[in-house]
Amino acid sequence: MAARFLRSVLLPAAGGIFLIGLLAGVSGAASRYRALERAVGDEGFTTAEISQITRAYGAALKAGQDRGDTVELVEICIEGGFGSRQLVRVLMIYAQLELAELPDEEFVSKVQEGVAKGIPAMKVIAAAERRALMLKSADNILNSLVL
Numbered sequence: 001m002a003a004r005f006l007r008s009v010l011l012p013a014a015g016g017i018f019l020i021g022l023l024a025g026v027s028g029a030a031s032r033y034r035a036l037e038r039a040v041g042d043e044g045f046t047t048a049e050i051s052q053i054t055r056a057y058g059a060a061l062k063a064g065q066d067r068g069d070t071v072e073l074v075e076i077c078i079e080g081g082f083g084s085r086q087l088v089r090v091l092m093i094y095a096q097l098e099l100a101e102l103p104d105e106e107f108v109s110k111v112q113e114g115v116a117k118g119i120p121a122m123k124v125i126a127a128a129e130r131r132a133l134m135l136k137s138a139d140n141i142l143n144s145l146v147l
Helices: 002-040 047-063 067-079 084-099 105-116 121-146
Strands: none
Touching: 002 047, 002 067, 047 067, 047 084, 067 084, 067 105, 084 105, 084 121, 105 121
16 A cells, blocks of 8 residues: 555656756756857857857856856957857856956956957957966965965
């Protein structure tokens, strides 16, 4: 009797709960990437390039970056004519700043400034990387002073 109850009531209920959780996870992930899809949609990136950008975007989100801020950074890079490799590089630095618990506002503003001035993407990235390295150096100095 108990085995029949288990098979007829509890197993289908558990399966339903699992399916609802699975669908919620899929729809949550889909909505997380919808804004990115809109940003890179018609920019002429290949499927492989979009895949790389999506992975870098996901890494930034997993590191703790805000979804809206990350999409805004992607849009700035696209406005500046960045290629897929350049965009991936910017997103990876952005994720690293978050993982290192360093402020990313100066990095983003450096990218914005370069794009606004029409500076080539490689020079913008070089300047933004220098800014990120300065932040890391300052953090190292501060940590050594604290110790």
